[in-house]
Amino acid sequence: MALELADLRVFVTAASVGSLSAAARALRVAQPSVSERLRRLERLVGQPLLDRSSRGVSLTPAGERLLPHAERCLDLAARALDIAREDDTQGTLHVTTHTSYAPLAVPFVIGALQPLSYAVVVDDQHSQDALQRVATGTTDIAITLPVPHAHEVRMRKFRSEPVIAVCHLGHPLAAHRSCDIARLSGHPLAVNFWGSGASLFHEQLLDAPTRAHQLYRISSAETAADLARSGQAVAVLTRATVERDLVAGTLVELDVSDMPEWHVDLMAAHHRERAAEPAIAAVINALDRLGP
Numbered sequence: 001m002a003l004e005l006a007d008l009r010v011f012v013t014a015a016s017v018g019s020l021s022a023a024a025r026a027l028r029v030a031q032p033s034v035s036e037r038l039r040r041l042e043r044l045v046g047q048p049l050l051d052r053s054s055r056g057v058s059l060t061p062a063g064e065r066l067l068p069h070a071e072r073c074l075d076l077a078a079r080a081l082d083i084a085r086e087d088d089t090q091g092t093l094h095v096t097t098h099t100s101y102a103p104l105a106v107p108f109v110i111g112a113l114q115p116l117s118y119a120v121v122v123d124d125q126h127s128q129d130a131l132q133r134v135a136t137g138t139t140d141i142a143i144t145l146p147v148p149h150a151h152e153v154r155m156r157k158f159r160s161e162p163v164i165a166v167c168h169l170g171h172p173l174a175a176h177r178s179c180d181i182a183r184l185s186g187h188p189l190a191v192n193f194w195g196s197g198a199s200l201f202h203e204q205l206l207d208a209p210t211r212a213h214q215l216y217r218i219s220s221a222e223t224a225a226d227l228a229r230s231g232q233a234v235a236v237l238t239r240a241t242v243e244r245d246l247v248a249g250t251l252v253e254l255d256v257s258d259m260p261e262w263h264v265d266l267m268a269a270h271h272r273e274r275a276a277e278p279a280i281a282a283v284i285n286a287l288d289r290l291g292p
Contacts, residue, residue, distance in 0.1 A: 005077055007041040008070040010034050011049060015067055019056035068132070075138040082121065092119040093279040096130040097143035100221040100241045101266055104159065105143035112286035118279045134269050141283055142269040145194055154275065155267045156287050161238040163195060163262040165254040166246070168231040178255040185210040190224040190233040192241075193217055197262025201236070204258070225251075238264050 014023040014034065024031040042049050049063035059067060082092045093113060097105040106122055113120065125133065127144035134142050135150040143158055165184065167173050173187065181201075185208035193202065205215065216233060218224040221241040228235035228242070228251055235242070235251075245251035268287055270280050 003041075003044060004037075005074065007037045007044075008073055010037040011041055011063075012067065012070050012074060014038065014050060014057055015059055015063065018058075020052070022056075072133075072136055072138055075133070079138065082119070091279060092121055093141065093283075094139045095120060095122045095141045095143070096125050096133055096139040097122065098126060098130075098145075098220075099124045100225075100238070101143050103243070104161075104240050104266065105268075108158075108286065109141060109283055112283045113279060116278060116282060131269055134271055137271060137274075140270065140274070140277075140280055144267055144269055146265050146267050149269065152272050153269050154272045155269050156284070158266040158268040158287065159290070160263045160265050161240045163192075163197060163236060163264060164239050164242075165234055165236050165256050165259065166225075166228050166242050166251045167234045167254060168228055169250060169252055170231055171234065173234065173254055174252045177252055178257065180257045181205065181259065182208050184208075184234060184254070184256055185214075188214045188216065188227075188233040190216045190218045190227040190235045190237075192219070192221045192224050192235075192237040194221075194238075195262060195264030197260040200260040201262060204260070 010023060010027065013026050014020055017023050017026055020034050020038070021031055024034045027034065038050065045062060045066065047062045048060050049066060050057040051060055079092075079094065093109070095105065095109050102122065102124070106120075110120055123139070125142075127142075127147045130139065130142035130144050131147065131149040131153055133139040134153050146155065149155065171187075173179055173184070181204045185205055189205070189210065191201075216224075216227065218227070221237040224233075224235040224237045225241050225245070227233040229245065234254065239246075239253075242251050246253060268283065270284070274280050275284060
């Protein structure tokens with residue numbers, strides 16, 4: 001029995017959405033077809049990949065081992081099709097970045113590639129997954145946070161983003177637009193705890209003191225921004241995430257007098273052995289022109 005990409009796609013989708021019925025809807029196929037492909041894949045592996053229950057599905061140990069490799073197989077297959085379909089382009093550059101930083105990363109990369117005839121494909125992953133894709137060659141450039149990475153991945157500083165506090169225009173703190181941490185701590189806070197200054201800010205919140213049920217630790221900067229947009233919390237996050245909101249006036253920046261100096265470094269990553277490839281070299285050269 002041969003391994004089919006369709007079987008892997010069903011498995012990855014079911015693992016992602018958490019149920020066979022949801023996977024069927026996402027793939028626009030009948031649920032019996034999803035179930036049959038999963039059974040086929042499990043027969044090929046020789047053991048269950050998903051535990052089924054009335055609440056949905058969860059990965060078995062074998063499923064956890066297979067999942068990252070299945071995702072890479074699907075990525076490589078999609079990339080192979082992209083390359084085969086190219087016409088007058090020199091190639092395709094695959095860029096992986098978190099959604100929060102795409103407005104910074106994508107225009108920069110496209111600008112770097114202007115002298116070349118390269119197509120650009122962008123996808124969204126968390127930093128650790130993006131760097132794994134760079135290491136395995138399934139993405140060319142990744143814009144990530146400075147997290148641990150494999151030796152074959154080269155990290156270069158892209159830019160340093162200041163962390164600021166923002167709130168909805170109708171929030172009580174918006175009237176004066178200035179406060180200290182003691183006053184800030186009296187309101188629900190959605191904090192993206194990344195970068196320099198995060199630990200000190202957390203200590204200051206504890207000293208304020210901040211009520212535990214009013215402090216939301218949000219790993220996604222975009223989710224923290226959404227809480228500010230809805231008026232549910234003050235968001236503490238990178239300026240880049242809410243730049244458009246600040247320009248539009250839907251969010252306002254708060255001047256927090258005793259907030260520590262706090263920046264998040266964004267890094268551009270590529271595989272060390274691919275630095276001379278034309279598209280990657282163009283991005284590297286553009287990074288070098290940015291200076292320290």
